[in-house]
Amino acid sequence: MPPWIQVFALELAVTATALVVLVCDALRPCRARTLAWFSVAALATALCTSFVVEPAGTAPHGVYAAGPWSLFFERLFLAAGILGVLGSLDWLESRVARRPAEYLFLMLMSLVGAMLLAGARDWVLLVVAFELMGIPLYVLAAYAKLDGPPGEPQLAAEAALKLYVTGAASTALTLFGLALVIGAGGSSSLAGLASPDVAPLASAGMLLVLAGFGFKLGAVPFHMWVPDTYQGAPTPFVAFLSVAPKAGGLVALVVVLLHGWPRHHELWAPALGVIAAASMVVGNLFALPQRDARRLLGYSGVAQMGYVLVAVCARSESGVAMALFFLVSYVFTNFGVFLVLHAAAENSGGHALDQITGLSRRSPWLGAALLLFVLSLAGIPFAVGFWAKLFVLLAAFEAGLVGLVVTGVVLSVVALFYYLSVARSTFMADGRSAEPVRAGLALRAAISLCLAAVLGLGLWPGPLLAQARLAAAAFGGGP
């Protein structure tokens, strides 16, 4: 084997896990539980190994650069994968017990695609990795087919179609834009557009690529699929969908804009600023009237992406570091919210806000966890979300983006209303049932991990901040 293969060590490990899961189940049908715990063990081993032996170096022709920057994201995605598999385990066993292997295979392959994005330095690798991340998600969204939660309309096909049509259209936008950009630059390297002044055709291409990535992020005006897909797809998958591909889309955007086109910021920075502001406004305002918790969280996710884009707009090394911190906070918090919601909905038969009323009485532990996650999303001090929002806005302020900072601060007050309405219905007394919520071991483990991360990082944000700064310094930041 060539020596440079070690830069892909973690991706290869996850690919091997996925193949083992698929082949084992094909040879002799296995229980969902066995396959899922095997995947979790493999991902956890990979995650722990990454702290002992750090892959570094570059692949031939400079198509991939491994280092602290790519490692940061590989670890984040491995953690998201562990949570995703743990969270889906009980659902897999009870609802789709006959075909668990494909679900895990697709989720792990999507993870491989996401892990490759941060280190990609060539358009071919970036686009293929992006699609490797995206295409399995379409299948996973439709995975429940006709077996959704009892008592709710079966929306899986509609959810998958909406995700698919917007996803495929965004791929087409990206590829068309890319064709124009690469045609002008004459090289498939990300940094191929060397001269700061480019032909109008290439500038149009750059904006098309930006729009294509905007879809995956769920940023306004490309957010229409978010609430519908969140509502219709299986909830444990939505937990994964709401964090991993969004983090993937963001890292791809950062790599393209700040590594590929830092000298063309006059072209894309205003567009990105408008997208960030519009995401914060639309996400927060549309979340207010929602009665379905998943739709509410969908719009809240749109708003959260607006905040992280503000940090990218700062175009500075500290801005990138704060975006990384924000992403880690968002991954653990949002995963936690969706998993608690999943546990509650499996028992009470729906995701409407009034169906989680009295959760804190039925299961004090789950109620407290939900409260903490929601407060973290809202940005209340001493949950990790507070530091994330503060750091992002500070980085933007340092870069002189006062307008965006003011928009962000004002709207985070608006956000309090709907986040606290979730918290209020959790603690309201007149719940429909008094039975305690039953959650399996894996689901409880996943929620505990999220809880530990949100509390731990909220009280000691220092170590993660240092890691984020290290990664951003290795990336090189802005121009």
Next chain:
Amino acid sequence: MTLENCILLATLLFAIGVYGLLTRRQAVAMLLCVELMLNASNLVFVAFARHAGGPGQILAMFALAITVAEVAVGLAIVLLLYRRHGHTAVDAASEARE
């Protein structure tokens, strides 16, 4: 055919695809429009490779592979929609609350 004409043709194809995607309400027709958009980008890749050199032809091959994977999944989803609703009209399949 000059480079300008090729790009003009590709842009036209892309625009037809976008228009169709926004106006058509049949899932299969929407799939065809996405295909049109994706192939417009292939045309640009190949046109630049023919007239100005560069890696366009290889990129077009990769783009083709991506397109095929994407459309295979898309057709499966449309089939699922048909089994669920008995037709593939997107508006009538919309049950999510606004």
